[in-house]
Amino acid sequence: MSGTAQRVDWRALWRTGDLARFCFVSLGILLHATNETMIATIMPAMVGELSGVELVGWSLAIYELGSIVAGAAAGRLITYVPLRTNMMVAALLYSVGAAVCAMAPSMAWFLVGRLIEGFGGGALVALAFVSVERLFPRAIWPQLFAIMSAIWGVAAFTGPVLGALASELLSWRWAFGLFAFAGIAMATATYLVLKGPAATQASGNSREAPPFPYPALAVLAIGVILIASAGVEIQVVRSSLVLLLGLGGLALFFWVDGLRPRSRLFPSRLFDWRTPLGAGMTMIAVFSVATISFSIYGPLILTSLHGIPVLTTGYVIAAESIAWSVLSILVAGARPGLEKPIIVGGASMIALGIAGFAWAVPAGNIPAIVFCAVLQGGGFGIAWPFVTRVIVTSAGSDERTVASSAVPTMQRIGYAVGAATTGIIANASGFSHGLNPETARGVASWLFLAFIPLGLVGVAAAIRIARHAGTDLMPEGRLVEEPVKGS
Template sequence: MSDSVITPKEAAPRLSSLFSRAYLFGTLMLGGGIMLHAVETYITATLMPSIVRDIGGLPLFAWATTIYVAASVLGSTFVAVRPKSVTLNRCYVFGAVLFGIGSLVCAIAPTMETVLVGRAIQGLGAGFLVALGYAFIRFVYPEPLWSTASTLYAAVWGIATFLGPTIGGIFAAGSAWREAFALLIPLSILMAVSAPKLLPSGEAERVTTKTPFLQIVLLVAAVVVLSFASSVDAPALRSLFAASAVVAIIAAITIERHTEARLLPAGTMRLTSPLARVYLIMLMLLVTICSDIYIPYFLQVLHGVTPLVSGYLVALLALGWTAAAFATANIRGRRANRVIVGGALVEAVATALLVVTLARHNPAGSLPLLAIATVFIFLMGFGIGLGWAHLVTHVLHLAPAGETDKASAAITTMQALGAAFGAAIAGIIVNTTGLVDPGGTEGAVTAARWLYLLLAIPAALGMLLATTLPTGKATSAD
């Protein structure tokens, strides 16, 4: 499939087009699947302190996220390598059912270990639902609406950023975390029942390959090992885990280049492939944005901000992503590539400038300094949001014939890997540069400076790669 795009002369569709009679139910189902995943992500983050207070398991706290992300990689991969007899709308049913089962397990969990089992099942279902959101775009909407549909997903995440903590906070305040998980079960059932009726089957000619089992195992292992590296205290052990993760990633890439059982579309293991560069840009932008996981901590420790306020301040990042996605939804052609480059630059600069704003001790709670830091938090999200929908559109246009499902599912895989690697790398940086030792205010300042300085680099590299994206006819395996 070529990477031809709508020329600027053509009238750009509006977001409201997605809610016209022809596309309304498809929009509600696809947006609903992503909303279910997004809201649950923020609900769980808010509920985890209540969960560990109730049933214990503080040492396993971080694994509630790690195991969820790892399982979502598996779910998104199945969408691409599913048997020919399994249609996309049937995959949607599987995903919704798995999400509901995982929520039920979490709701009745007597121990943290059981919660982790539920989170793994939830993550598997979420991987299905998010991957299908992208895979269904070409079946539900005509080509001029592809970029607009991607913008809608950004809007969903923005809404979830505010809904999730609010819902989670309400249930957490009453120690009703089990009820919060139970609330997701009927929604999952409704979506599973509705999928065969409201979504097309999604059948199309596609290239089928064997399941890329080895690559999946190696990538999941890399995520898990990096998570260990971010949490251990001994520098030597941390280095060993980090090196092991690098070895696992290299092994996965090597196998992917020489096997017929591929995880990614053909040709995407070479930087000469435009599609490979799009995926790499996505990954780098996400690694940088995941430095946000420590923003609430630094706001509270260095600036004296309350936990509730710090949660909503970091939510401005997602709001920035959503605002930028709406602002650039109608851009097409060469201008879209310029927006991707500019967005990566904004994200890199905003992240780096947190070194001199957020990474400072502000015991008096100076509002001007805090306000400037807040602007840069917003701009981090704004930067990635400027180009994300256009990167998604590039993937759909550049996918080789018969491999669009695999290319679409790989977007979710990149999201999951970017989030997992970004969080783990952030943990390694802060734990190595003083967050724990010497700790306190001094350690927090040093750790914050190194974190935002180093994690601005991936976005800067993504900007350089974005200057090489095609604007004319090309294929992913050139």
């Protein structure tokens, strides 16, 4: 391309059916993201019925673990199991998990349901991301990633509001019941709609399918569970030791993943800041860890400390999602020369949002909280499509499929680690003694102050990758212009 971005003929994509298929495949993101964000606003009612406030962080961490495992499986099963079959099974797993959550008699059973839900939702998201890399020209990847961000944003808007309305008007259990029916509906629609060869035939054969990364995922699960366990019952020596073991488990996971090239979840040179891929993956990892605090504990703190209605907290979280979606669409067609300030500006907005929450949440200042949410969501919205493109296009030609599926996988790992870490911080600050205004006051600031250093690391990573934005990297490291499809 020359100095301007290639124009996308959306009407042509619609006439061929490609756009409709892309939108349908992306509905899995709608189910996954709505459920993921809904948990924040049902948490006060759920904890009141099931108790177990010390396990609040587990509700997201265990969900993300299931998503990671399923995402890894889906990226491999598609080689010899048709897309339609993969999506139907994933939707049914999602439905079963939601049903278990809806009928859970205790927090333990609720966590089992969340794990099953994670399996289904993670597979649906991974299938959507891999479809972009395999089915569509590279020139329109930013636009497709922007649509996916918009879908995620719409889902993230409806999730908190749905959870709040269900909790206030019916019961938090009804929210999960709706998702159980939605999973069945998507499985049925998948069977009826996806009928072409690309959906009903495997993309390869069983000999081509890479082995499943059992050792790496086992180490990852152990690492995240150890981190989460460190915060359940705070004892300085025990908690510190378990936390160190968990962090060591994460490091071991990335090392084990790199030992087996055919089954790896991530491309090589994963965190090497000398490459745009390494800096980009670092940015995704640290911001995913650093921004999960408000989604998990914000409604709990605001309702218990300031008496703010749960529906209001739902609207606050929705504001973050709206900012993500709107800004993502507005910048999707930006010309290459603007991508550098967009990426750095987006990262800076996220970091400022994290720092602002540290003051606004303890103060209970709703306008300031909304502003911080818009900063954080808007920062993700404008930076994410271009960071994702830089990561995928800078990977070697034999690693681009791995790189495309690695982006949501890294987000899932970041959310899981962030949820586990916030559990430690919350319980160490007072939540382990029960939920009341006094403990909420002790937790409110530390949940955000602790992650400001990670926000600064994310900005530094954005500065490193920004110089590569607007160009593609060949495996040899030479900068080249991206050819226009068909030329």
